[in-house]
Amino acid sequence: MADEDVVLLDFWPSPFGMRVRIALAEKEIKYEYKEEDLRNKSDLLLKMNPIHKKIPVLIHNGKPVCESLVQVQYIDEIWPHKSPLLPTDPYQRAIARFWGDFVDKKIYGLESRKVWSTKGEEQEAAKKEFIECLKLLEGELGNKAYFGGENLGYVDVVLVPFYSWFYAYEKCGNFSIETECPKLIAWAKRCMEKDSVSKSLPDQDKIYDYVLHLKKVFGIE
Amino acid sequence: MGEVKLVGTWVSPYTYRIKWALKLKGIAFDYIEEDLCNKSALLLQYNPIHKKVPVFFHGGKPICESMVIIEYIEETWPHNPLLPTDPYERAMLRFWIKYAEDKGPSMWMVGEGQHKAEQNSLEMLKIIEEKALGDKKFFGGDNISMLDIVLGLGHWLGGEKLLEAHKLRRLHVWLKNFKQVPVIKEDLPDLDAMLAYLRRQREMSPATH
Numbered sequence: 001m002a003d004e005d006v007v008l009l010d011f012w013p014s015p016f017g018m019r020v021r022i023a024l025a026e027k028e029i030k031y032e033y034k035e036e037d038l039r040n041k042s043d044l045l046l047k048m049n050p051i052h053k054k055i056p057v058l059i060h061n062g063k064p065v066c067e068s069l070v071q072v073q074y075i076d077e078i079w080p081h082k083s084p085l086l087p088t089d090p091y092q093r094a095i096a097r098f099w100g101d102f103v104d105k106k107i108y109g110l111e112s113r114k115v116w117s118t119k120g121e122e123q124e125a126a127k128k129e130f131i132e133c134l135k136l137l138e139g140e141l142g143n144k145a146y147f148g149g150e151n152l153g154y155v156d157v158v159l160v161p162f163y164s165w166f167y168a169y170e171k172c173g174n175f176s177i178e179t180e181c182p183k184l185i186a187w188a189k190r191c192m193e194k195d196s197v198s199k200s201l202p203d204q205d206k207i208y209d210y211v212l213h214l215k216k217v218f219g220i221e
Numbered sequence: 222m223g224e225v226k227l228v229g230t231w232v233s234p235y236t237y238r239i240k241w242a243l244k245l246k247g248i249a250f251d252y253i254e255e256d257l258c259n260k261s262a263l264l265l266q267y268n269p270i271h272k273k274v275p276v277f278f279h280g281g282k283p284i285c286e287s288m289v290i291i292e293y294i295e296e297t298w299p300h301n302p303l304l305p306t307d308p309y310e311r312a313m314l315r316f317w318i319k320y321a322e323d324k325g326p327s328m329w330m331v332g333e334g335q336h337k338a339e340q341n342s343l344e345m346l347k348i349i350e351e352k353a354l355g356d357k358k359f360f361g362g363d364n365i366s367m368l369d370i371v372l373g374l375g376h377w378l379g380g381e382k383l384l385e386a387h388k389l390r391r392l393h394v395w396l397k398n399f400k401q402v403p404v405i406k407e408d409l410p411d412l413d414a415m416l417a418y419l420r421r422q423r424e425m426s427p428a429t430h
Binding site: 051060063065066067069070071073074077078090091093094095097098101102136 | 270279282284285286288289290292293296297308309311312313315316319320348352
């Protein structure tokens with residue numbers, strides 16, 4: 001049917017790439033994973049994403065799809081029968097899209113980076129905002145096992161990659177996310193019990209090493 | 222199916238998108254003008270996360286964020302479609318909508334003596350003309366799509382001067398056609414007021430839309 005040729009251009013620490021890995025794994029789609037060296041981007045990447053020249057790029061039967069939220073929705077639409085990520089009811093879909101947008105703006109956005117890339121007052125303000133946003137997400141999760149209800153859904157896929165970055169945030173920011181948001185950490189660990197998630201996320205230690213490397217490269221102390 | 226309500230402000234392009242989408246589908250709705258200097262209890266109750274307009278209600282249930290609202294409208298009232306049916310074409314349109322949303326704000330600063338904003342906007346317009354519009358009448362093909370609605374506002378606000386000055390002929394023609402669509406033509410925004418509002422917003426919080 002539709003699962004012939006699927007290629008993912010990606011970069012191992014990218015939480016955006018992890019979203020796509022999880023979505024493809026949930027749908028049990030076989031694909032070719034190509035690791036990009038972002039300092040030496042491949043011709044294929046430049047050809048498939050000429051506008052942004054960024055990963056992840058999903059190439060389905062030779063045609064590229066870019067932007068991780070667009071990719072996750074595309075995957076859900078092309079392979080709707082296995083593990084549906086968005087609900088069928090339009091209002092529930094709107095709620096899921098709203099929270100997906102919230103995660104993108106508030107957790108993956110430029111402000112949250114300040115938790116590891118700044119110090120002093122700026123860092124404290126960033127930490128406060130970050131925790132507030134995580135608490136709002138805890139509120140949305142409520143007593144459900146996953147944001148998607150009984151099973152992984154769109155918001156779970158969109159948010160959980162960030163869990164691999166939590167340890168780095170905690171070390172750099174000198175705080176404990178679990179103390180502040182225990183329900184969210186419990187949710188993340190529940191997600192990690194699934195192969196589709198645990199095999200798509202790198203070790204938290206490796207991400208921490210990567211963040212230290214980034215700090216050196218950008219001259220951040 | 223339940224009554225439709227929109228809480229918005231006449232100076233916000235995000236509110237305008239929703240109004241146009243509803244009118245293009247012929248959906249009757251109640252419009253409530255929100256005073257942003259004095260946010261109503263209704264707004265704060267139904268959009269506690271962002272405290273912003275527009276907020277859309279269907280049968281009493283609130284939805285926030287303009288693109289989330291438009292996707293809901295499209296799914297609930299699929300006639301006069303604003304999105305293609307083919308998943309790949311849909312993905313392409315959604316990609317361009319995100320591109321327009323990300324790059325749009327620099328368009329508002331055109332004409333404010335911000336050379337970088339002009340350069341960025343021009344680059345964006347050239348890319349959009351070449352890659353997203355091509356030789357089609359509208360971004361959606363023969364009919365208006367969500368992308369036309371998003372860009373229709375984005376372009377006007379600062380973009381029109383660039384279109385003329387830099388001879389982006391196809392975009393110029395597209396904009397003319399867009400303004401002729403009856404629903405659009407009969408409800409044109411006050412562009413100066415909208416631009417002033419957006420610039421103020423941007424000054425207050427450059428990281429958000």
